[in-house]
Amino acid sequence: MRPNLTPDAPPPAAQEVTPEIEALVRQTIGAELRRAFLPEFAPGENLDLVVRTVRNIYIRLVERGHASDYWRSEAPPDAVPPLWATVAKSVDWLDTKNGTGDHETAMRLMKLGEEVGEVMQAYIGTQGQNPRKGITHTRADVAAELCDVILTAAVALHRFTDDPAETLDHHAERVGRRIDQIRAW
Numbered sequence: 356m357r358p359n360l361t362p363d364a365p366p367p368a369a370q371e372v373t374p375e376i377e378a379l380v381r382q383t384i385g386a387e388l389r390r391a392f393l394p395e396f397a398p399g400e401n402l403d404l405v406v407r408t409v410r411n412i413y414i415r416l417v418e419r420g421h422a423s424d425y426w427r428s429e430a431p432p433d434a435v436p437p438l439w440a441t442v443a444k445s446v447d448w449l450d451t452k453n454g455t456g457d458h459e460t461a462m463r464l465m466k467l468g469e470e471v472g473e474v475m476q477a478y479i480g481t482q483g484q485n486p487r488k489g490i491t492h493t494r495a496d497v498a499a500e501l502c503d504v505i506l507t508a509a510v511a512l513h514r515f516t517d518d519p520a521e522t523l524d525h526h527a528e529r530v531g532r533r534i535d536q537i538r539a540w
């Protein structure tokens with residue numbers, strides 16, 4: 356039986372931790388609390404204790420975030436989100452093949468324009484706006500092109516800051532605070 360690890364779930368029945376449950380706990384922490392420190396659980400540990408521990412970590416992270424003693428300042432290398440892992444690969448590849456001069460910087464910015472154009476092309480394709488072509492794209496195509504825009508912007512961002520992920524997080528936090536202020540009026 357898979358335990359419910361959400362904070363408001365009822366207390367679990369007494370049960371020992373199986374490898375499957377251990378994997379689920381790790382997956383939960385890994386997916387939702389990517390940077391949380393996970394205590395080691397002894398084999399055969401009481402499930403109730405494990406679930407309570409995970410909930411406690413969850414609640415403290417939600418309540419205290421960076422201030423929580425469960426917060427890891429450095430995510431382990433295998434926990435780099437796919438976005439930044441892919442972008443780092445792309446940047447490395449482009450730097451090696453094309454160099455890092457001003458011309459290459461301009462090209463990476465121009466590439467962003469190309470990708471935005473592909474979003475428009477895909478959306479027009481979902482609407483069948485060209486009667487000769489009819490409907491040529493799906494909403495998933497538009498979503499994929501939007502993802503290309505994000506990836507391409509993240510690649511270009513590397514040319515203007517030494518820590519693109521931190522720059523993006525910081526910027527997003529600022530924008531989030533501004534929205535909160537506006538909504539509080």
Ligand SMILES: [Mg+2]
Pocket residue numbers: 470473499500503
């Ligand atoms: Mg594209």
